[in-house]
Amino acid sequence: xxxxxMIASSLALLASLAACKKAAEAPKPAETATAGSMANxxxxxxxxxxxxxxxxxxxxxxxxAISIEHGPITGLGWPGMTMGFMAKPDLLKxxxxxxxxxxxxxxxxxTGTVTKIEKxxx
Ligand SMILES: [Cu+2]
Numbered sequence: 205x206x207x208x209x210m211i212a213s214s215l216a217l218l219a220s221l222a223a224c225k226k227a228a229e230a231p232k233p234a235e236t237a238t239a240g241s242m243a244n245x246x247x248x249x250x251x252x253x254x255x256x257x258x259x260x261x262x263x264x265x266x267x268x269a270i271s272i273e274h275g276p277i278t279g280l281g282w283p284g285m286t287m288g289f290m291a292k293p294d295l296l297k298x299x300x301x302x303x304x305x306x307x308x309x310x311x312x313x314x315t316g317t318v319t320k321i322e323k324x325x326x
């Protein structure tokens with residue numbers, strides 16, 4: 205009987221240790237990719253689409269280069285930052301430095317290309 209109790213208590217100890225370890229593990233960040241074929245594509249050479257909001261830091265209407273101070277990019281899992289994108293120059297017509305915009309981009313792993321951009325009211 206004594207032996208049984210010892211085994212039982214050491215099992216309980218093991219179980220509590222296991223529970224401790226599990227609780228201490230950091231939660232994994234949630235997968236931000238939306239369900240569908242895109243999420244199953246290999247990371248390399250993957251083309252991803254994202255949308256975000258931000259403020260135009262600079263733009264060149266001739267080359268289509270645009271720099272946006274943007275918030276988190278939905279679909280790409282990017283945090284907010286300031287970065288440069290490329291766009292068809294026509295897309296940038298009517299936009300100016302300082303404008304708040306909402307935009308959509310395609311990311312090919314190296315370059316973010318703006319596919320849609322418009323002034324956001326707020
Ligand atoms: Cu960025």
